[in-house]
Amino acid sequence: MDISASSSTKKVSFSDFYDDHHDSIARALAVTLGDSDLASDATSEAMTRAYKRWSKISGYDKPAAWVYRVGLNWSLSWRQRRRREWHRPVTFGPDTDRLMSRDNSMDAALDALSVDHRAVVVCRIHLDWSVEQTAEALGIAPGTVKSRLARALSQLKPAAVRQGHRPTTADPTTTNSTPETIAKDER
Amino acid sequence: MTTDPYLRGHLQSRADEQTISVSSLQDITTAGDRSTRRTRLLGGFGAIALVMVGLFGVVGLQSSEKPTTMFAGLDAMFEGAPTTILATDDGWVGTVLIYDEDAWLLNEGGEIHLATSDDGESWELAERTGLLSDAQEIAIDEHDGRYWLAGAEGNEGYVAFSDDLKDWTRIEIPAVTESDDEMPDGLTRIVSANKLVANSAGVMTMFTSFVRPDFAYLEQKLGIESCGSVWTTSSTGTAVTVDLRPCGETEWQSTTVTGGGPTLPRPDPTLFFSSDGQTFEPVDLPTTNPVLRRVFGVQNLYSTGTGFGITGFDLHESSNGIDWTTVDVEQPSIPVLATAWGDQRLTAASLAPGPAASLTPGTVEVRLSADGDEWTTHNLNEVLGLESEDTNQSFIFTALEAGEAGWAISGSIVDDNLSDRMFDGEGTEVVVPMGDLELRATAPAGSAELVAEDGEVIASWHNFELGALDRNEYLQFQDDQFTLVDGRGELVAEGSLQPILSELQHSSGQPANVVLFSPDGETWTELERAVGYVAGLAVGDDEIVVARYSADGLTSTRLPVEAD
Numbered sequence: 001m002d003i004s005a006s007s008s009t010k011k012v013s014f015s016d017f018y019d020d021h022h023d024s025i026a027r028a029l030a031v032t033l034g035d036s037d038l039a040s041d042a043t044s045e046a047m048t049r050a051y052k053r054w055s056k057i058s059g060y061d062k063p064a065a066w067v068y069r070v071g072l073n074w075s076l077s078w079r080q081r082r083r084r085e086w087h088r089p090v091t092f093g094p095d096t097d098r099l100m101s102r103d104n105s106m107d108a109a110l111d112a113l114s115v116d117h118r119a120v121v122v123c124r125i126h127l128d129w130s131v132e133q134t135a136e137a138l139g140i141a142p143g144t145v146k147s148r149l150a151r152a153l154s155q156l157k158p159a160a161v162r163q164g165h166r167p168t169t170a171d172p173t174t175t176n177s178t179p180e181t182i183a184k185d186e187r
Numbered sequence: 188m189t190t191d192p193y194l195r196g197h198l199q200s201r202a203d204e205q206t207i208s209v210s211s212l213q214d215i216t217t218a219g220d221r222s223t224r225r226t227r228l229l230g231g232f233g234a235i236a237l238v239m240v241g242l243f244g245v246v247g248l249q250s251s252e253k254p255t256t257m258f259a260g261l262d263a264m265f266e267g268a269p270t271t272i273l274a275t276d277d278g279w280v281g282t283v284l285i286y287d288e289d290a291w292l293l294n295e296g297g298e299i300h301l302a303t304s305d306d307g308e309s310w311e312l313a314e315r316t317g318l319l320s321d322a323q324e325i326a327i328d329e330h331d332g333r334y335w336l337a338g339a340e341g342n343e344g345y346v347a348f349s350d351d352l353k354d355w356t357r358i359e360i361p362a363v364t365e366s367d368d369e370m371p372d373g374l375t376r377i378v379s380a381n382k383l384v385a386n387s388a389g390v391m392t393m394f395t396s397f398v399r400p401d402f403a404y405l406e407q408k409l410g411i412e413s414c415g416s417v418w419t420t421s422s423t424g425t426a427v428t429v430d431l432r433p434c435g436e437t438e439w440q441s442t443t444v445t446g447g448g449p450t451l452p453r454p455d456p457t458l459f460f461s462s463d464g465q466t467f468e469p470v471d472l473p474t475t476n477p478v479l480r481r482v483f484g485v486q487n488l489y490s491t492g493t494g495f496g497i498t499g500f501d502l503h504e505s506s507n508g509i510d511w512t513t514v515d516v517e518q519p520s521i522p523v524l525a526t527a528w529g530d531q532r533l534t535a536a537s538l539a540p541g542p543a544a545s546l547t548p549g550t551v552e553v554r555l556s557a558d559g560d561e562w563t564t565h566n567l568n569e570v571l572g573l574e575s576e577d578t579n580q581s582f583i584f585t586a587l588e589a590g591e592a593g594w595a596i597s598g599s600i601v602d603d604n605l606s607d608r609m610f611d612g613e614g615t616e617v618v619v620p621m622g623d624l625e626l627r628a629t630a631p632a633g634s635a636e637l638v639a640e641d642g643e644v645i646a647s648w649h650n651f652e653l654g655a656l657d658r659n660e661y662l663q664f665q666d667d668q669f670t671l672v673d674g675r676g677e678l679v680a681e682g683s684l685q686p687i688l689s690e691l692q693h694s695s696g697q698p699a700n701v702v703l704f705s706p707d708g709e710t711w712t713e714l715e716r717a718v719g720y721v722a723g724l725a726v727g728d729d730e731i732v733v734a735r736y737s738a739d740g741l742t743s744t745r746l747p748v749e750a751d
Contacts, residue, residue, distance in 0.1 A: 014216070015212055018212045018215065019212070022209045023207060023209065024202075026205075026207040026209050027202035027203070027205050027207055028202060030202065030205040030207065031198055031201050031202050031205070036205040036206050036207060036208075037208075039205070039207070040207050040208045040209050043207075043209045044209050044210035044214075044215060047209070047210070047215045048210075048215045048218050051215055051216055106194075106197050107201070110197075110198075110201075121194070121198070122198065125194055125195050125198060126195060126198040126199065126202065153194075156194060
């Protein structure tokens with residue numbers, strides 16, 4: 001993922017940042033939220049907010065993490081508001097028709113996770129962010145990242161086993177190693 | 188293969204399958220530029236809105252372009268400085284309003300937090316108060332170790348006190364304003380707590396109910412959801428124009444709300460007093476001239492140490508919070524602000540220039556008295572760099588505070604239509620072709636003229652700001668486009684405003700907001716002239732702390748001074 005490759009020290013222009021990250025952030029949010037439309041809107045909103053404060057945001061260690069976080073919070077707040085409006089019910093969730101042709105058991109296990117836990121999985125595993133970066137992106141303590149990831153993986157492991165995959169012996173909840181490193185270490 | 192690579196591959200596959208439709212870079216930057224401009228205007232027009240509300244009862248400009256960090260966690264949401272600052276024996280205490288994550292509309296408000304600082308520049312959030320406020324104004328004071336807060340929810344006010352900044356006892360203040368039933372569709376009232384004074388005589392608080400658009404009603408009327416993106420683009424004494432942006436879109440929709448009468452309902456200031464800190468009763472205002480009272484209301488509440496004082500149509504003081512005496516300040520103009528420290532009182536007044544002013548145009552002065560009887564006048568025009576005879580500029584006082592170090596004033600230099608004046612020479616000249624005409628403007632908020640080929644001025648504006656330009660029957664703005672029609676309705680010119688927007692974005696010119704200081708109330712110096720509306724001002728033992736709105740949010744600065 002190119003998000004993890006962003007420079008932590010060199011400031012980039014907003015247009016370059018947008019070009020490099022808007023798609024990957026939107027897709028990460030879509031996986032987290034299970035709603036690509038909401039993820040697209042959230043990314044647009046978060047990118048707009050980032051643009052408005054780019055002189056400050058660009059100095060962050062990982063601007064993409066800030067955008068992901070704002071987009072995620074925006075989406076969750078949006079959902080909360082919509083849920084309160086009982087007369088306009090909105091159903092959120094994955095496109096089940098599209099998922100029918102795929103690995104249902106792992107998708108079902110992912111969908112069964114709470115958004116909080118799924119967000120940790122996406123940041124840590126999909127986006128390759130470190131524990132600290134994930135903690136910063138989600139506004140939680142590093143210890144919370146580890147505990148949520150451990151809980152999430154324990155819920156996902158049965159699905160992985162059903163697909164014929166062994167659990168890893170390395171524990172990604174307690175190391176900043178990327179999944180590639182974990183796999184190499186295991187070899 | 189391990190679980191992690193498998194899971195990672197699965198997540199990647201799932202991500203790749205998503206149908207993503209993020210707004211284009213151009214749409215995002217356009218929306219960002221527009222909202223940045225709108226947000227900046229809130230500070231820039233704060234003083235104007237204050238005056239306009241006070242004098243004419245019009246609806247103030249408001250924006251729901253809340254801080255971009257509003258959803259990003261408590262620490263991140265704290266922008267760095269409070270809006271109301273109080274000097275204490277241990278340092279500084281300020282109020283911070285933090286919006287709830289679900290506060291999509293302005294009328295859903297936020298929670299009051301207190302922040303403390305040792306140096307007036309670095310702030311830390313104290314424990315949550317659990318007190319909510321719909322208005323950005325929050326009043327705070329301290330007396331005998333007890334902290335007092337005044338806030339408002341909807342059209343109801345409250346007072347709360349705490350001895351430790353942690354546990355708060357809330358006291359409801361009923362009937363702060365009139366019933367919402369009397370408001371026409373599209374308008375509602377919101378109460379703000381302007382000032383609270385706690386001293387040995389008791390506790391007095393000042394609330395004002397403002398008229399503002401009912402955004403929820405307007406959303407329903409227009410059939411859209413704005414996600415809080417609302418903006419009051421212009422208001423007169425009879426109507427207010429509101430822009431709302433549907434969720435996730437960049438296009439704005441406008442609607443106009445009228446007051447259902449000859450004028451919009453005026454702000455309604457009220458005072459409440461408690462001698463025991465438990466039961467608050469409305470204060471009967473001393474009424475000398477009902478017309479003046481109606482127009483000027485109560486501008487300011489201050490402590491005399493052992494009593495209270497109010498300014499507005501006149502200066503009045505009370506030692507028991509009930510009986511009032513008129514203080515003759517021998518001032519030809521209405522004292523907008525006043526405060527006291529020790530035995531001394533200081534009043535501040537400036538005359539809005541123009542033909543309506545009956546006295547010397549552009550005069551800015553303070554009056555000082557050690558006994559409330561004899562007063563000395565001290566003109567501030569020179570220190571502000573304003574010519575007394577200049578009818579095109581004046582000074583709007585926004586705060587007058589006193590402390591151990593002396594006296595401090597904040598305000599904005601304005602031109603004759605009460606628009607913020609630019610720093611000299613820092614505006615950017617912009618010339619934009621409009622068909623056969625040219626728009627010649629000083630960006631970002633100077634004057635502008637629409638000039639024909641033969642030099643005839645077709646139209647002019649005191650304040651060139653796209654959001655504030657008159658929307659008349661000839662010149663219309665829609666998004667980034669303009670159209671100009673003649674008196675017969677035929678199109679004269681149309682085109683893009685992007686060149687102007689670009690200049691606005693990059694111009695360095697900003698309104699001049701000034702902080703003055705005097706150790707004795709007589710000799711004044713300019714401490715700071717800077718960009719950004721002053722949100723908070725407090726006087727310490729040997730320093731002034733100023734909180735300003737800036738491009739980075741609220742920031743506070745400690746300015747060392749030498750006491751008398």
